[in-house]
Amino acid sequence: MSTLLQALGLSASGMNAQATRLRHVSENIANADTPGYRRKTVSFDADMRAATPGTVKVGDVSLDRSDLNEIYDPGNPLAGADGTYQGSNVDILIEIADAREAQRSYEANLKVFDQARQMSQGLIELLRR
Numbered sequence: 001m002s003t004l005l006q007a008l009g010l011s012a013s014g015m016n017a018q019a020t021r022l023r024h025v026s027e028n029i030a031n032a033d034t035p036g037y038r039r040k041t042v043s044f045d046a047d048m049r050a051a052t053p054g055t056v057k058v059g060d061v062s063l064d065r066s067d068l069n070e071i072y073d074p075g076n077p078l079a080g081a082d083g084t085y086q087g088s089n090v091d092i093l094i095e096i097a098d099a100r101e102a103q104r105s106y107e108a109n110l111k112v113f114d115q116a117r118q119m120s121q122g123l124i125e126l127l128r129r
Helices: 002-030 092-128
Strands: 040-047 055-063 070-072 084-086
Touching (some): 002 040
Antiparallel strands (some): 040 055
16 A cells, blocks of 8 residues: 555656646746746756655756847837847747646656556455455
């Protein structure tokens, strides 16, 4: 029974990590047109100090240090003397790909969680007989 509980903990930590990742992806998409905005990225680490070894914990959120896009718009109040200003470094295609990857990983963890739940319910039913 303890192995089933460990599987539930592992998949729950994976779902939590992917939900956090998806939240940051949605923030990036929402701020894609915000001047000076830098894309946020999330790292994942194995939590070796947890009760269930191998669970996933969300690491630090870091900012993407790639160059900001230069946008030519002389009518914009942020534009300098050359008519350009710095936009964001968010690429919508990358964010959509990250969102799909996070969604699929979340769904895989959800299937593991559901399978472990069904197995534990089956075990409880067998023990009741």
